[in-house]
Amino acid sequence: MKHYDAIIIGAGQAGVPLAKKLAMAGKKTAIIEKRLIGGTCINDGCTPTKAMIASARMAYQASKSADLGIDVGPVKVDIKKIIKRKDEIVDQFRKGAEDGLDSTKGLTVLMGAARFTGEKEITVKAEDGKEQKISGELIFINTGAETAIPDIEGLSGSHYLTSTTILDLTEVPEHLVVIGGNYIGLEFGQMFSRFGSQVTIIEKSDRILAKEDQDVSESLTEILEKEKIAILTSAEIKKVKVNGKSSLEVDVQTVGKTSKLKASHILVAAGRTPQTRHLGLDACGVKTDEKGHILVNDKLETNIKGIYALGDVKGGPAFTHIAYNDYTIVYRNLIEGTDYSIKDRPVPYCMFTDPQLGRIGLSETEAQEKKLDYQVAVLPMSSVARGIETNETQGLMKAIVDTKSKKILGAAILASEGGEIVSVLQMAMEGGITYDRIRYCVFAHPTYSESLNNLFMKMED
Template sequence: MKHFDAIIIGSGQAGVPLAKKLAQAGKKTAIIEKNNIGGTCINVGCTPTKAMVACARAVYQARKANELGVEIGQIKVNLKKIKGRKDEIVNSFRNGAQKGLETTKGLKIIFGEARFSAPKEITVTAQDGTEEKLTADWIFIDTGAKTVIPEVDGLESVDYLTSTSILDLEEIPEHLVVLGGNYIGLEFGQMFRRFGSKVTIIEKSKRIMSREDEDISDELSEILKGEGIDILTETHIAHIESEKKNHLIIDVKSGTKSDKIICSHVLIATGRAPQTEKLGLDLAGIKTDEKGYIVVNKKLETNVDGVFALGDVKGGPAFTHIAYNDYTIVYRNLIEKTNYSISNRPVPYCMFTDPQLGRIGLSENEAKEKGIKYKVAKLPMSQVARGIETNETLGVMKAIVDPDTKKILGASILAPEGGEIMSVLQLAIEGGITYDRIRYCVFAHPTYSESLNNLFMKIED
């Protein structure tokens, strides 16, 4: 039985840098990966999807070019070439991550599936079926999450797509039905609509992006509908089956109304669940919640001393940057003897529809629920000089502020480069810069961030 100072299970955006830093700190370290180095983000998440989103935006911009007096002519989309470009980027990132691990002294990569066989003991099963047992003083679980497949009558008998398998398509779907109206479903829905597919989004809630403020959700819904996407809300799939002509027949219900949709492809984007069922957590005495997420404290340690969980597998905000921050907290606390926790850390995020939706801090709904006194600043992108100049006038900037302290409580930026504009406000929040200072701050002209002047001028003091 081999003993290590530290074992990391999973090579995602927390696992890879943690393994390298622990080894560099003199710890004998092993990282175990059952598939590809890099986790969801590099292989089937952020990297490939944003590469393809860029291609879809190029198609959209080409179609809009005539509005700017640029005549392009016929536009052709080569999905096979788009996939090839995406694959090259993914392979480059993955190989770079793997090389970084391989060249780190004191770090061993083990390919295989890991499970606990006793407290602080890991059994790794290689692809050839051979097993080896490992022990460690510290164990870090970074196994991420996977697509939730909903219980839909007939779904098991059809060839549905997930956010992973849709990345391998080489032909544009004739009609793509997306089950789920949140980040993943909306990004893919808009992408394939721009590639040329007919797209229908089915959402069981009253509106898409139900966690966002209603006005933001409605604004984005109108933008997507303007591109020709059908959005069916308060709707669910009652039954699905294959038709002989390589088509799917979907029975949908909305209240008392029923209808049929005939499509070529269906994408499941109804949520994600933690990859914990094969870890043997019960043998290690590690607690999970009712959904299977590993329970951790504010310093990311489980109920078992020396065992930690990082990234999506522990629940909470499921974002790459949160997983990376998890690594920095654990590493600094263990090696540098700091006292960091996950309490009160900022949780920014950006959905890469076009326009992007960048979010930080409280939404208006959350401020209401907390009973916080607030004021709202809103500025439509149609009033933003940079947007008018670049023909990018869809969306809205929205911020929530405390009228007494003048602190910025949160922002929803549905705009071109919405994530970048949001980041400006995040820094203001982090630095305690009040909205009245931003109102008269000198920004470079003409930039999108300059319109934060006008955004906060909407508030009457």
Template sequence: MKHYDAIVIGSGQAGTPLSKKLANAGLKTALIEKRWVGGTCVNDGCSPTKAMIASAKAAWSAYHNKNIGVFSEIVKLDFAAILKRKNGIVQMMRDNSEQGILETENLDLYYGSAEFNAEKELSITMNDGHTEIFTADQIFINVGEKPEIPVIEGLEETGYLTSTTIMELNEIPEQLLVIGSGYIGLEFGQMYSRFGSKVTILEPSERILSREDGDIAEEVTKILSEENIRLLTNSKAVSVSRNEKRITVNLESNGEKNALECTHILVAAGRKPQSAALKVEAAGITIDKKGYIKVNEKLETNVKGIYALGDVKGGPAFTHIAFDDYRIIAANVIRQENKTTEGRMVPYCMFIDPQLGRIGITEQEARDKGLNVKVATLKNSSVARSIETGDERGMMKAVVDAATGQILGASILAEQGGEIVTILQMAMMGGVTYDRILNGVFAHPTYAESLNNLFMTLDK
């Protein structure tokens, strides 16, 4: 039996820096990782997908550039080179992360799977097969989520891809059916469409992006449809079957039954926490009905000295939120501060093209809460920079408190939408009212300058 001051389970974007911070503070620390260091972000999520999305954007631009007078007679897609570049980025980031861990004093890295035996006791089944028992004064859980697979007749037998396994394909799917129209589904759908796949996306609701405002969802639908991506709303897969290389999918669409064929199925219907494998019940840790570990505003579970960080605790499943979880715990555990999750902003960006950057509340959320707001909207066809660069797709939108002028939220569907919305987030953080941005002097012609014009729509 080995005893540590602290054990961190999972080396994601919260677990890795936390383990190093604890060790540097003089605590004897163990970091347990069952696969590769870096977590989903480095290995399966942010870094590899955005690298491949960049390649897909370049392919799209080669054809789109004819609109600004540049013609590409031959566009060659080297998918092997795209994968090699992606894999190289992942390996570099993974290796750098691992090296940083191994060079940290007081920190031991173990590759294996953990499960609780008791409140502060873990069995670690190492990847070489042997098992060791660890105990610790404090335990920090950062095991993340994994794809949730819906129950569809014949799906398991037919075979399917997830956001992880699709990036292991050495070929471009001829016909790709995407089940789900969330961020993963839309990003992969557009990416593979640009690589040459014929893409169909299924969504059981009335429209895609149900958490976004209707006008934003409508704009995204228009953009994807213009790229010949087929969006089937009010539709769900009932059963699937395979005949050699073809897959038949039986659907219910708008109350009617029909079928379509594809060569590959990507399941992007949500994710679920990886808490079950930990056997958290043995430690008395409380979870909700979906398996997410319940925590308080300081990220501590109902068991004193056991914390949960990142996606496994539920709430916004973003890398930057997991990293902020690490900062909160490090401040409280090491420096004895009193930081909490209450009131923190949750920005995010969906990396379709153009990007959808988001911060704060939507117009619909404001209306539902009965808030007195003003809403500024601006189509990118009225933005000088968009016109000049030849990409007028999308729109900008901001929700403002009618009485105080404070910015309550924004949705930016535009080239560099994630960067533009960050400007508005900074304004929100600093209490900068919309009129100050309206009258601000920004360099011309930039995307940021369009925020002048966005807020001008409120003063008409």
């Protein structure tokens, strides 16, 4: 049995850089991956979806170009070219990750499925069935999450799509029914609507983006409905029936009634579940919660000393940048002797609908629940000069500040490049810059960030 100083299970956005850095620090290191180097982000998540969203946005802008005096005629969508471009970008990113691992001295890449057979012992089973046993002093679990499939009658036989399989469609769905009105479902729903699909979004909560403030949710709902996307809230699919090769009958229950929808495709986007079921965690004693997420302390260590969990597999904010930050915390603490923690770290995120939703810190709802003394400012994008100039007037900017300290508590930017704009506010929050300083800060004109002056003008001192 080969013994390593460190073993990483899962070559995702935490696993790959951690493996390289540990090996470069002199640790004899192995990284195990059962499918594709790069994890969900590169292969099935951020990279391919944002590449395809760029194509969808281009189609939408072309269809609206006459508003700016440019008539390009009928817009044609070539889904095969879109998929080809997406695949080329994914291949480029994955190859970069593979080359980085292969060129690192002291690092062994093992392709296969990992399963614990002891506290610090792992069996790796390759695709050809061959197995090898290894052991490690330090073990890091970075296996991520996968689509959670709801228990709906008839769904399993409907050839439903997930956020992975939908990326390889070679035809635009005639009618795409999306189960789930949050980030994944909304991004794909708008994307395929712009490619030419009829889209219906089914959300069991009383509104989409139920965890965001109501005004943000309502604003995005209005935007999507203007694009003729049907949104059914307080709704659940009760049954799916296959009628022929490309026809589905979907029974949808809303408040007080059940209706039938005809669909060509169903996308399941109602949450994700951690990939821990086949890890054999009982053999090593690592504890999980009732959903299967690995339990960790604020240094990302499990209940077993020397075994850590990083990224989506541990629950919490499921974002690539959080997984990457997990890696930096673990590496710096173990190798550089620091004492970093995940406690109270900022959690920025961005949903890449159009307009984007950039978020940082508390929502107004959370500030209310905490009974904080706060103020709120809202600026519609229709009042933003840059938005008017570029014909990007949908959405809003919203900020929550502490009344006494004047520090920014949180923000929601539903706007073109909302993710970039909210980063300005994140830097202010991390640097302790108060809203009254931003109100009179000199920004380049005319930029979106300059509108933060106007946003904070709405605050009362």
